[in-house]
Amino acid sequence: MGSKLVSSAVRLLLLGFLAFILFFGDHFGVSFDYPHFGLFDNVYVRLIKGCLLLLIVIELLRIYYYGIVKNPNPPKLGGNIATLFVPVVLILVALEIGFMFVAQSQEGGLTLASHIWFERYWLPMTPDNYRDSPKTDTLGKKKVLIVGDSFTSGHGLKSADERYGNVLGEKLDGKQYVTYNLGISGSDTRDEFKRLTKFAVKPDVLILQYFPNDIEKVAHDHGLVPTGFAPYSDLPRPLQPLFIKSYLLNYLYWQFPHGNFAPFDTYARTAYGTPAIINDHLSDLNQFVDYAKANNARLYVVMFPFVHNLEQSAEYTKPVVDFFRKNNVPILEVGKLIGDIDIKDRVVGRNDGHASPIVNKRVGEALFQLMQSNPGVLQDSSLTSVNK
Structure with missing residues (x-):
């Protein structure tokens, strides 16, 4: 069980790093290049982001399952916090992925939803x-x-x-x-x-x-x-x-x-x-x-x-x-x-x-x-x- 927790933690760190680069890479000179970049939010890039978030959630659930649910002596305080924390994360990730496909026109084209709108309708x-x-x-x-x-x-x-x-x-x-x-x-x-x-x-x-x-x-x-x-x-x-x-x-x-x-x-x-x-x-x-x-x-x-x-x-x-x-x-x-x-x-x-x-x-x-x-x-x- 300990090895499963360690392997999940390692994968979680690696996936978290990839997600960080995918979402915030422009701060480090990493960016995507596709037709009409800056105006359109490419659907395939959004799918990749969504998949990474899903993989992170899976690893988080594995850690919770083996560290709390299957653990014969789970930490009481840690277990209670995790039981509250995990569902909240699941809901937030589900909402984040859902809003990756919500399009809304906006005055100056500044929003992420407006970039989705442009790709869909322009x-x-x-x-x-x-x-x-x-x-x-x-x-x-x-x-x-x-x-x-x-x-x-x-x-x-x-x-x-x-x-x-x-x-x-x-x-x-x-x-x-x-x-x-x-x-x-x-x-x-x-x-x-x-x-x-x-x-x-x-x-x-x-x-x-x-x-x-x-x-x-x-x-x-x-x-x-x-x-x-x-x-x-x-x-x-x-x-x-x-x-x-x-x-x-x-x-x-x-x-x-x-x-x-x-x-x-x-x-x-x-x-x-x-x-x-x-x-x-x-x-x-x-x-x-x-x-x-x-x-x-x-x-x-x-x-x-x-x-x-x-x-x-x-x-x-x-x-x-x-x-x-x-x-x-x-x-x-x-x-x-x-x-x-x-x-x-x-x-x-x-x-x-x-x-x-x-x-x-x-x-x-x-x-x-x-x-x-x-x-x-x-x-x-x-x-x-x-x-x-």
Whole structure:
């Protein structure tokens, strides 16, 4: 019996070491490399983690069985502690493994559950890392390029077909138009223009999606940096790695609110209200106007607000709206479309403030109507709705 306890203890130590490296290896320069690492949480890696935890539990049960249950003279205090400890560990391990397969979209994509969500719902992706299907039947068709951030890529939407860009594509005549989605989460105005100019396809129709945080890079150049909540900083430092790496603890942590909107409100009002910052930002936006003219493309702008705070968003971005209107660029102000929708129905989830399928559908349909009303270089007859 003693040899069985020793062998189980040795295996438990070895398995514990492997599990530690598997969960916390990045602290020692050990990491996995697989497609879309950092965005996706690979299911096979999670299976390996789950199997290791199961093996650890098996060895723990063996030690309990031979050390307590089969021991003719088990230590009374140690036996009582072990009898309480082992079931608790079993429950926690079972929950940890279970939460390795719970997907939940989250605002900044910081959580383990959001990485599972991305792996489960984000495909297909193009070689350029856009959430879009490769386009093949494009000969002779007008090219519609939709450039933007996470609202364009469809953050939080389980199907790409729910995005406003896809809704627009369904409304357009498929025999005359092909739509390209150039949305990247976290992108800003400068990054969007850089990606647009690198994209091999030149547009006949260019749709620029705007969000109130697009000014951040310019503001940063002027020394204005938003002060916000640092994830996990409200936890004791020794516990932070556990809440970052444990699927169970990580999920529970993000079910509660952290930080508040007030610091960004002050930051945004300062950024959009500082002449030097807003002038540089409008100069960046003017590049889209010039690009559209150079390519004989019609430019449209879709202004997404903070969907939980429509009025403040409109206050921030008024200089941007005025700029595009001055340049005769048709604008779709999403905030004016969704005021009648309950706040909880505007967003994709409790932890994700991105636009819901209902909002995206309304935006796609309104954008189609805007294009019909302002065809620009396009002919009215070419904007034909297709009922599908």
